[in-house]
Amino acid sequence: xxxxxxxxxDPRTGMILLVLFGALWIALGVWWGRRAKxxxxxxxxxxxxxxxLGTATAMATWITSNTxxxxxxxxxxxxxxxxxxxxxxxxxLLLFAPMAMRIHRLIPKGFTSGDFFRLRFGKTAxxxxxxxxxxxxxxxxxxxxxxxxxxxxxxxxxxYLTGLTAIMLVCVAYTLFGGLFAVIGTDFIQSVIILIGIVxxxxxxxxxxxxxxxxxxxxxxxxxxxxxxxPVALLAVFNNMFFGFGEVxxxxxxxxxxxxxxxxxxxxxxxxxxxxWFPIPIAAGFxxxxxxxxxxxxxxxxxxxxxxxxxxxxxxxxGTVAGVVIFVVLFCSLASSIxxxxxxxxxxxxxxxxxxxxRKGQRLPDALLRRAGRWSxxxxxxxxxxxxxxxxxxQHVLFISxxxxxxxxxxxxxxxxxQRVNARFIVVAMLAGSAAGLYAYFTIGWFTAxxxxxxxxxxxxxxxxxxxxxxxxxxxxxxx
Amino acid sequence: xxxxxxxxxxxxAEERYQTTEGIVTLAWEASGNSAxxxxxxxxxxxxxxxxxxxxxxxxGVDSGSVVSGLGEGIHHFRVHTVEPGDGEGKSEWxxxxxxxxxxxEKPKVLLLLASGAAVFFxxxxxxxxxxxxxxxxxxxx
Numbered sequence: 001x002x003x004x005x006x007x008x009x010d011p012r013t014g015m016i017l018l019v020l021f022g023a024l025w026i027a028l029g030v031w032w033g034r035r036a037k038x039x040x041x042x043x044x045x046x047x048x049x050x051x052x053l054g055t056a057t058a059m060a061t062w063i064t065s066n067t068x069x070x071x072x073x074x075x076x077x078x079x080x081x082x083x084x085x086x087x088x089x090x091x092x093l094l095l096f097a098p099m100a101m102r103i104h105r106l107i108p109k110g111f112t113s114g115d116f117f118r119l120r121f122g123k124t125a126x127x128x129x130x131x132x133x134x135x136x137x138x139x140x141x142x143x144x145x146x147x148x149x150x151x152x153x154x155x156x157x158x159x160y161l162t163g164l165t166a167i168m169l170v171c172v173a174y175t176l177f178g179g180l181f182a183v184i185g186t187d188f189i190q191s192v193i194i195l196i197g198i199v200x201x202x203x204x205x206x207x208x209x210x211x212x213x214x215x216x217x218x219x220x221x222x223x224x225x226x227x228x229x230x231p232v233a234l235l236a237v238f239n240n241m242f243f244g245f246g247e248v249x250x251x252x253x254x255x256x257x258x259x260x261x262x263x264x265x266x267x268x269x270x271x272x273x274x275x276x277w278f279p280i281p282i283a284a285g286f287x288x289x290x291x292x293x294x295x296x297x298x299x300x301x302x303x304x305x306x307x308x309x310x311x312x313x314x315x316x317x318x319g320t321v322a323g324v325v326i327f328v329v330l331f332c333s334l335a336s337s338i339x340x341x342x343x344x345x346x347x348x349x350x351x352x353x354x355x356x357x358x359r360k361g362q363r364l365p366d367a368l369l370r371r372a373g374r375w376s377x378x379x380x381x382x383x384x385x386x387x388x389x390x391x392x393x394x395q396h397v398l399f400i401s402x403x404x405x406x407x408x409x410x411x412x413x414x415x416x417x418x419q420r421v422n423a424r425f426i427v428v429a430m431l432a433g434s435a436a437g438l439y440a441y442f443t444i445g446w447f448t449a450x451x452x453x454x455x456x457x458x459x460x461x462x463x464x465x466x467x468x469x470x471x472x473x474x475x476x477x478x479x480x
Numbered sequence: 481x482x483x484x485x486x487x488x489x490x491x492x493a494e495e496r497y498q499t500t501e502g503i504v505t506l507a508w509e510a511s512g513n514s515a516x517x518x519x520x521x522x523x524x525x526x527x528x529x530x531x532x533x534x535x536x537x538x539x540g541v542d543s544g545s546v547v548s549g550l551g552e553g554i555h556h557f558r559v560h561t562v563e564p565g566d567g568e569g570k571s572e573w574x575x576x577x578x579x580x581x582x583x584x585e586k587p588k589v590l591l592l593l594a595s596g597a598a599v600f601f602x603x604x605x606x607x608x609x610x611x612x613x614x615x616x617x618x619x620x621x
Contacts, residue, residue: 076548077503095604098611105614221535222549224502224581231584232501238596245603297538298546301505409603417610444584445500451596458599 007157008310008323014156017327018163022170025335028189029174029182039369042179043111043347044260049184054261054269057184058093059276060191060336061253064140065147068198068284068333072305074236075285076298079218079225081233083289086281088241092248093274099249100258100266102416107477108263113255114352119477120415121423128430130352132408133250134345136401138384141341143398145388148334154303155310155327164388167331171338172381176374180260183339190332194280197329201309202283208312209290217293225289235447239402242450246405249412253344287312306330346376399446403437403453410454410461420471425464433457486511487519487559487574491544496578502551504579507544508559510571518564521545524556527576547579555579 009017036042049057067086074082107116113133118126145168152163174182218226248254258266287308291298296311298304306326313322350373355364411426437453444452491507510517518541524534538545539562547557556578561571583589 076546077501079549095607098607102611102614218549221537224551225549227551229583229586230502231586231589234589235584235592235596238593238600241600242596292549297540297542298548299542299544301503301546301548304546410606413603413606413610417606417614448592451592451599454603455595455599458602 007155008306008314008319009156009327011157013320013324014152014158014327017156017324017331018152018158018166018170021328021331022166025170025186026173026177028186029176029178031178032181032185033178035181036179038366039373040111041181042370042373043343043350044256045180045184047260047262049257049261049265051265051269051272053184053188054257054265055272055276056191057187057257057340058254058270058273060187060194060332061257061340062089062093062248062273062277063191063194063280063333064337065144065151065330065334067281068194068330069147069151069302069305071281071285072288072308073301074281075225075288076291076301076304078230078233078236079222079227079289081230081237082225083282083285085233085236085240086285087278088237089244089247089281090274090278091241092244092246093270093277095245096248096254097267097271097274099412099416100261100270101263103255103258104263104266106416106474109478110255110259111351112348113250113252114348114356116255116415116477118352118356120472121411121426125411125423125427125430126352128427129250129408129411130348132401132404132430132434133252133348136247136398136405137251137253137341137345137348138380138387139397139401141338141345141380141384142387144334144338144341145384146391148338149388149391150302151306151330151334154306155323155330160391161389164385167334167338168381168385168388171335171342172377175339175342176377179373180256180343183343184257184260186339187336190336193332194329194336195276197325197332198280198283200325201313201329202286204313205287205290205308209293214290214293218289222292232445232447235445235451239447239450242406242409242454243402245409246402246407246450246454250405250408251344252348253340256344256347342377342380345380346373349376349380399449400438400441402446403441403449404434406437406450406453407431407433407457410458414461414465418465419474420465420469421461422464422468422470425460425467429457429460429464432460487561487571489557489559489574489577492577492579494577495575496580498580498582499550500582500584502581503546503548504550505544505546506557506559506577508574509543510561517541517561517570519543519559520562520569521557521559523547525553527556527578529556529558529576550579550581552581552583555581 071086074086117129148167149160149164152158153160224230288304291308296308309326310322354372407430414421433453433456436456437449440452441449487510489508521538522534523537526533556576558573558576560569560573562569
C-alpha cells in the first residue's frame with residue numbers, strides 16, 4: 001500500500017531526540033540509583049514514596065503506548081463508545097485504592113503480589129498466578145518494545161531494529177542503575193510531559209474542528225461511530241473494564257507501588273491517578289473522530305493517532321514541532337511502562353522465582369538478592385528484545401491474556417477480604433475462568449473474553465466462600 | 481501518452497467481505513502505468529452505484545483507506561483513477577467489493593451486557609462490603 005505521507009521527522013532529528021532523552025534518562029537513573037542502599041531500596045524505593053510521586057508513577061505507568069495509540073484505534077473502530085470503553089481502564093486504579101489500604105494493613109513488609117498469593121492460597125494457586133502474571137507481563141512488555149520500534153520508524157524513518165534496540169537499551173540501563181527510585185522519578189517527569197503533550201495535541205485538534213460539524217459528518221459518513229446500539233462497542237466497555245481490573249488487581253507493577261508508598265499515601269495516590277487517567281484516552285481517542293471530518297485518510301489503523309496529530313499540527317507549518325511533540329509524548333508513554341514492567345517482573349523473578357522457588361525460601365544475603373535482581377532486569381529486557389525482533393502480532397497475545405488476568409479478579413478480592421474461603425475453589429476459578437474466557441475469545445470475539453472469564457471465575461469463587469471454606473490466620477502473612 | 485492504469489482491490493482478498501465491527505481496510509493497486517496516480521474511491525448501498533445513492537469516500541494519491549463506522553447492511557466500494565484537477569475519470573472502474581456488516585443478535589448482546597452489569601455491581605459490592613468489614617475488624621486482619 002503506497003503512502004503519501006512522509007515521516008514527520010527526518011532520521012537525524014529522530015536520532016538526536018533518542019540520544020538526548022536516552023542519555024538524560026540514564027543519567028537520572030544513575031543519580032537516583034544512589035539512594036538505593038540495599039535490595040529493598042532497589043525494589044521498593046525505600047517504602048517511602050509520597051503522594052505526588054505516587055500519583056504520578058501510577059498514572060504514568062498506566063499511560064502506555066497502548067493508551068496513546070490504541071485509544072484512537074478504539075475511537076476509529078467503535079466511535080464514542082470506544083472512547084468510553086478505553087477510559088474504563090481507569091476504574092481499575094480507582095477500585096485498587098481501598099485494596100491498597102488493605103494490602104498495606106495485611107502485609108506491610110511484603111515485596112510482591114506473588115508473596116501474598118503464596119501465603120494466602122498455597123503453592124498450587126501461586127504457581128498458576130505466577131504463570132498468568134508472567135505471560136501477561138511479558139506480552140505487555142514485548143508489545144511495548146514492538147510499538148517502540150514501529151513508532152520510531154513511522155515518525156522518523158529510523159529503521160525498526162535501531163529504534164527497538166535504542167528504546168530497550170535506555171529503559172534497561174536506567175532501571176538497572178536506579179531500580180524503583182529511577183522508575184518512579186522518571187515516571188513523574190514523563191507524566192508531566194505526557195499531560196502537557198496530550199493537552200497541546202487535543203486543544204490543537206479542537207481549534208480545527210467544530211463539534212456540530214463533526215457530529216453531522218459522522219452521522220452522514222460513519223453513522224455507527226455515534227450509534228447507541230453498536231454491539232462490539234457496547235460489549236467492549238465491560239470487556240475493557242474487566243481487563244483493566246484484572247491487570248491492576250493482580251500485577252506486581254501495582255503491588256510493588258503499594259509497598260513502595262507510605263501507608264497513608266497509597267490509597268489516595270491510586271484514586272487520584274485513576275481520576276487523572278480517565279480523560280487521557282478520551283483526549284487521545286477524540287483526534288481519531290476528527291479524521292473523517294478533516295478529510296484525513298487513514299491507511300493503517302494502528303497509526304491513526306500519530307498520523308492525525310501530525311497532520312493537524314503540521315497544517316500550520318509546524319511540521320517539525322508537531323513531530324517532536326508527538327515523538328516525545330510517545331517516547332515517554334513507552335518508557336514509563338517498559339521501566340515499570342522491567343522492575344516489577346524482575347522483582348517477581350527474584351523474590352518468587354529465585355528466593356522462594358529455587359532457593360526454597362532460604363534467607364539470602366542482600367548482595368546476592370541485588371545481583372539476582374539486576375541480572376533478571378537484563379534477562380527480561382533481552383528476552384523482550386529477542387521476542388520483539390520478528391515483529392509477531394503480539395498484540396493478539398496481549399488481548400488473549402485479558403481472560404487470564406480477568407480470572408484472577410475475584411480470587412484477589414477473596415484473598416484480601418474473606419477470612420474464610422476454599423483455596424481449591426480459587427485454583428478452579430482461575431483455571432475455569434481462563435478457559436471460558438479463551439473459548440469466548442475464539443468463538444464469539446475478543447470483546448467478550450474478559451467478561452466471560454470474570455463471570456465464571458466469580459461464580460466459582462463465591463461458591464468457595466460457602467463450600468468447604470477454611471479459616472485463614474491473617475497473622476501468618478506477616479510471619480514469612 | 482502513458483497507458484491508463486488498470487485498477488484492482490488487493491484488500492480485502494474476497495469480493496464479499498464480512499465483518500461484525502463495521503470496519504474494513506481497503507487497498508488497491510494500479511497496473512499498466514508507472515506514473516503516480518490520483519484515485520477516487522466511491523461507496524454505495526446499491527451495487528449499480530446510482531447517482532443518488534453513491535458518495536465519494538476518498539480522493540487522493542493514497543492507494544488505500546480504512547473505512548470505519550459502517551452501519552449494518554451491505555456496502556459496495558469501487559475505485560478508479562481520475563485527473564487531479566477536475567476529477568474526470570481516467571481508468572475503468574475496478575471490480576467492486578461488497579462489505580457486509582452484520583451485528584451480533586440483540587438478545588445475545590443484551591444477555592452479555594446484563595452479565596457484565598451484574599459482575600460489575602457484584603465486584604463493586606464485594607469491594608465496598610469487604611472494605612467496611614475490614615475497617616470494623618469483622619473479617620480480622
